[in-house]
Amino acid sequence: MTTTQLVWTFVKILVMVGFVLNWAGILTWADRRQSAMIQHRIGPNRAVVKIFGKEVRLFGLLHTAADGIKFFTKEDFMPPRADALLFMLAPIIAMGAVFALVAAIPFGDTICPSRLPANLSQIFAGPAVPRFGMCSADPKSSMHAIDLTVAPLDIGILYMFAIAGQGIIGAAIAGWSSDNKFSLMGALRAASQMVSYEVTLGMSLVGALMIYGTVRLDEMVRWQSEHAWGIFVQPLAFFVFFAASVAENKRIPFDLPEAESELVSGYFTEYAGMKFGMFYFAEYAEIVTGSMLLVTIFLGGWALPFLHRDGLTISFGSHEIAHVLVSHMWMILLGVITFFAKVIVVCAVQTFIRWTLPRFRYDQLMKLGWKILLPASLANILVTGVVYLVLDAAGPGVTEALKTAADVTGVIVWAALIYLIVRAMAGLFAPIVHRQTLLGSSADQARRRGGTKTEPMQA
Amino acid sequence: MATPAFPKKPAAKMNVTPVVYTVNDFEVSSYLPEIFRGVGVSMRHFFENTREMLRGQRPDPVLERYDDGITTISYPEQKRPYPERFRGVHRLTTRQDGSMRCVACLCCSTACPAQCIFIEAGEYPPGDERRGYERYPVKFVIDELRCIFCGYCVEACPCDAIRMDTGMHPVPYDSRDQFIYDRDLLLSLKGHGGTFETSNPRHEPGEPGYPGVTREHSH
Secondary structure: OOHHHHHHHHHHHHHHHHHHHHHHHHHHHHHHHHHHHHOOOOOOOOOOEEEOOEEEOHHHOHHHHHHHHHHHHOOOOOOOOOOHHHHHHHHHHHHHHHHHHHHHOOOOOOEOHHHOOOOHHHHHHOOOOOOOOOOOOOOOOOOOOEOOOOOOOOOOHHHHHHHHHHHHHHHHHHHHOOOOHHHHHHHHHHHHHHHHHHHHHHHHHHHHHHHHOOOOHHHHHHHHHHOOOHHHHOHHHHHHHHHHHHHHOOOOOOOOOOOOOOOOOHHHOOOOHHHHHHHHHHHHHHHHHHHHHHHHHHOOOOOOOOEEOOEEEEEEOOEEEEEEEOOHHHHHHHHHHHHHHHHHHHHHHHHHHHOOOOOOOHHHHHHHHHHHHHHHHHHHHHHHHHHHHHHHHOOHHHHHHHHHHHHHHHHHHHHHHHHHHHHHHHHHHOOOOOOOOOOOHHHHHHHHHOOOOOOOOOO | OOOOOOOOOOOOOOOOOOOOOOOOOHHHHOOHHHHHHHHHHHHHHHHHHHHHHHHOOOOOOOOOOOOOOOOOOOOOOOOOOOOOOOOOOOEEOEOOOOOEOOOOOOHHHHHOOOOOEEEEEEEOOOOOOOEOOEEEEEEEEEEOOOOOOOOHHHHHOOOOOEEOOOOOOOOOOOOHHHHEEOHHHHHOOOOOOOOOEOOOOOOOOOOOOOOOOOOOOOO
16 A cells, blocks of 8 residues: 555545544434424533633533543442453443444545646646546556545445444453343343344345446445436345344334333443443434434435536436536535535434334334334345346336436426525525413513513524 | 143123223324324424524523523523522621621521521720610631521611521532621621611611701700
């Protein structure tokens, strides 16, 4: 590996791991704040920082920092008869599995340094790159193409499956080594749940693998940018994969191993201080990495419809309507921002689902995993295979129609995006109407005084 | 278990058909439509509340308390207004000229069920025009910790001298003797209208506008 490649790998690790860590921290805040907004509360806002004598609340973001300080300063307790090695190893495995998972996920298109202008101040004014074909350059030279993946592996998804399996070990040995029957029960539930949904996780992706024709994640994203997003091509697999990844993460509605009201904390009851912090944080980091996988395989990764490596190309089937060339660096940047924005949206959706659904009972959970989701994913494989062969053997007219259908789905995506943005802006400035109910003398008093509002408080 | 102690009797024949309330069609058992509806409700509440928070137009916690929205009161910076008759910490009221209304008649301390009021009466100095007609409390001590906030002292007072309209709670102090309020402290608390006087203007002897008989003039 040349020095340039080493430096670039370091930068990519910074970007990916930095994003996962920071967003996991923000998610711990978002869990509480978003739930408060859903439940008509304010949420935590009392962790303050005093700047020049004035309290600054920052919407409660400092609670994450306060949590961090709390985890660092708590006593690092180990039960006396616990298995010391396994006890200490479990959070390492749990956290390590999550961070190893992001290594194979692409967060942007390949950068061609040979096509970028040498003058860094004009890097956004460079020429567009041709849509097909990689930039060719000597692998040893510093102008070699830079994949925006920490480790662009040829096995791609198989690496993901392997690493996701490591999370099971972390949970299982955490409960086993704790010398606590409740932890053990939590670990049993965790291990069996994760194993069951691991199978479904793998099976649901086989249909997608068939259609994309590759196990490499960046090739999958390229297929989606050329054709249609995975969610249109494999809708059932999307939902099954989503459910399985939420279950893999032991997140509500599948959080029985943690079961805050039943098993105290399940398999990490006996953990205190930073070890618990690592489990806690690993769960939130895995929300982010699970979302990244979902976005890469089903939601088009870093690609937006009609935007390709050379710029905007609006076409239906083989009729090209518009073609706008955009410089290489802009497309790269757009891709990276799109990817992270999509991950953030999927994390927010997971948080909404968390605060909407009740928890699955254990037998319901296992039944769902084995008797409903797994047969669904197997049926999905069967149907996908049959449809694929049929469409493959059909004539060019069918291929043309499929291309047009794929472009129509692109239009649907853009229309949905634009509609959501316009609706959000309109909703933000819409007039707010409140309903007054005067009940009791305090309400009368308040009305005479003109309301109970005191000076506006920071959120 | 060889044979059950109470063998089950066959079920009696019913002349009604039981109604099946559970719905188990495809839409229900696939979970997804109902999940979408539920997540839609959560999202609607989330965006409405976020919009209100961002624009600073949360519903009023008292006037619009039954509205959808964040009506949280951030105590202690914001407080819920109490009803007019709320009995809080006592205060001693003053006349319009600034002197206290209390004439040390000991009605309130007699009426108090918790016996938390201690009054030591004193005569006005000789030469004062009120000497012989009124006395004044040299010491007026209320133990707010013993007080049960029944309001009997307010009802018993013939001079409207003691009131419980400060709207204050006796805050948690560090020791019991901090709850013992003396006369000066009680005089320094303000009532509903923000004044030391009473809310009702009383036409009492000595006040301008008194319509009755005084030493100076009689009808």
